Amino acid sequence: MRLLAKMSWLEMKLFLREPLTVLFALALPLLVLFVMGGVFGNTAEEGFYRGIGAMSYYVPAYIALVTASVGLISLPVHIAGNRELGVLKRYHASSMPAWIVVGASVITTFIVSLVSASILVVAAMFAHDVNAPDSWLIVAAAFAVSALMFAAIGVLLGAVLPNARAAQALGVLLWFVLLMLGGAGPPPEVLTGAMDFVGQITPLRHAVRAVQDGWLGLDAGLSWAIVGLIFTSATAAALRFFRWE
Amino acid sequence: MSVINVEHLEKRYGSFTAVSDVSFRVEEGEIFGILGPNGAGKTTTVESLQGLRSIEGGRVSVLGFDPVTHAGDIRRLIGSQLQESALPDRMKVWEAVDLFGSMRDTGPDWNDLLADWDLAEKQDARFGSLSGGQQQRLFVALALANDPRLVFLDEMTTGLDPASRRVAWELIRRIRDRGTTVVLVTHFMDEAENLCDRLVVVDSGAVIAEGTPQGLIDEYGGGVRVRFTNGGEDLGWLRDVPNVTDVHRDRDRYEVRGDGPVLAYVAAALVENGIAPVDLRQERATLEDVFLTLTGEDE
Numbered sequence: 321m322r323l324l325a326k327m328s329w330l331e332m333k334l335f336l337r338e339p340l341t342v343l344f345a346l347a348l349p350l351l352v353l354f355v356m357g358g359v360f361g362n363t364a365e366e367g368f369y370r371g372i373g374a375m376s377y378y379v380p381a382y383i384a385l386v387t388a389s390v391g392l393i394s395l396p397v398h399i400a401g402n403r404e405l406g407v408l409k410r411y412h413a414s415s416m417p418a419w420i421v422v423g424a425s426v427i428t429t430f431i432v433s434l435v436s437a438s439i440l441v442v443a444a445m446f447a448h449d450v451n452a453p454d455s456w457l458i459v460a461a462a463f464a465v466s467a468l469m470f471a472a473i474g475v476l477l478g479a480v481l482p483n484a485r486a487a488q489a490l491g492v493l494l495w496f497v498l499l500m501l502g503g504a505g506p507p508p509e510v511l512t513g514a515m516d517f518v519g520q521i522t523p524l525r526h527a528v529r530a531v532q533d534g535w536l537g538l539d540a541g542l543s544w545a546i547v548g549l550i551f552t553s554a555t556a557a558a559l560r561f562f563r564w565e
Numbered sequence: 566m567s568v569i570n571v572e573h574l575e576k577r578y579g580s581f582t583a584v585s586d587v588s589f590r591v592e593e594g595e596i597f598g599i600l601g602p603n604g605a606g607k608t609t610t611v612e613s614l615q616g617l618r619s620i621e622g623g624r625v626s627v628l629g630f631d632p633v634t635h636a637g638d639i640r641r642l643i644g645s646q647l648q649e650s651a652l653p654d655r656m657k658v659w660e661a662v663d664l665f666g667s668m669r670d671t672g673p674d675w676n677d678l679l680a681d682w683d684l685a686e687k688q689d690a691r692f693g694s695l696s697g698g699q700q701q702r703l704f705v706a707l708a709l710a711n712d713p714r715l716v717f718l719d720e721m722t723t724g725l726d727p728a729s730r731r732v733a734w735e736l737i738r739r740i741r742d743r744g745t746t747v748v749l750v751t752h753f754m755d756e757a758e759n760l761c762d763r764l765v766v767v768d769s770g771a772v773i774a775e776g777t778p779q780g781l782i783d784e785y786g787g788g789v790r791v792r793f794t795n796g797g798e799d800l801g802w803l804r805d806v807p808n809v810t811d812v813h814r815d816r817d818r819y820e821v822r823g824d825g826p827v828l829a830y831v832a833a834a835l836v837e838n839g840i841a842p843v844d845l846r847q848e849r850a851t852l853e854d855v856f857l858t859l860t861g862e863d864e
Contacts, residue, residue, distance in 0.1 A: 330660055405651040410707075412640075
């Protein structure tokens, strides 16, 4: 555990030494929040955004989106890049256990997501007068499972993709598809049949639901189960396919 | 007890056979060299010993463990400096040494390690800002961070300037002198000749010679060489001088090969014919000559 703590602390410091990555993780959600907030405001309207104000809808959705962006882009680029450079081989030859290397990356990802989501929530409450969540506890739990789910997917992508460039390209592509169809972009109500279907099977849609329903005091039982299922299968696949070089 | 015992190691990558037949033993406390041209299978061999590769044939034991089934046990007891590995560019030198040292309870203090390898001033520098030589020295320091019984150094002086290489050689001897066995992979002949207690020469995936540097030189060095320069008529008659086996001439430069007291006979014969070259000298064969003879790259 001491080694895991040391490795995680080191990963955290390495992350903070990459100004662009930090900017991407912390500033992008804020940028999206202010642009969308400026465009759509927070007035409730029947038939859109589940009948609540756009910002009341989007803030919980962006919490899930933050976990997706860090998990789908930063994490796989980090892992695949370290394999490409021979960093993982270096660790392996020194008998560093795989679970420490992966665990430290996941912990770092989780902390970055947490900080980013917290900044987002505070900013939204001040700027757009978004209601406080019905249950902080459920929102926190939903955040945690979606962060873990996207981290598991991220480790899997980092394991199977050959290098940092491939991880970056695929990560950004997936993130955009999820943004558009997963419920963090256009409201799900305006998506037509095929788009809605694809939206339904994206992990983000269910992560958004889990956070949103906790925020609004609704019951998102099924989405929780789906997020849990994706987390489990992605973790199993990541363990199966993890390679040092 | 042998620290490493390799019998008929075989390793293929798909249809390509990287190592076809490698056998050797490494004894405790020696510097053992694996010498060979690029692509000979040196790195594949040592990576197999470290449990980083599957193997297709043969028997291997490292510190009493099988690297295929007990890779973890081996890696905890060895240090390794790998080719083609790296650290994150933004990791600082002290952080790397601290991290690798903390994988085992005992081990040297990282301040001492950095001082030993002349990196103390660089402890706050990022890995990416180090020169090639500094990165190499850091990797060697990391290989020693867990106080290993056996270290593998793979082309460790590649990229070092001549002065740094000499310093590195001294440090490798120091590693051996404190009781750690060293396996040194290199394609530098002078390095092998200066450092190794024993070595194998590997070519095309197989061991083609084994012995001490001097033993190999005696066996394959091609006898004694006498060199001098002389203009004028051809001195082909030197072939008839006792103990001479061959005479090579390149413009005015002569190389006379032979054995035993060939230098004395050649000198006498030259003087008798009124020739007294000022640069007449006998040259000792080096491991490089052995290597070129063995790998057939002499022609």
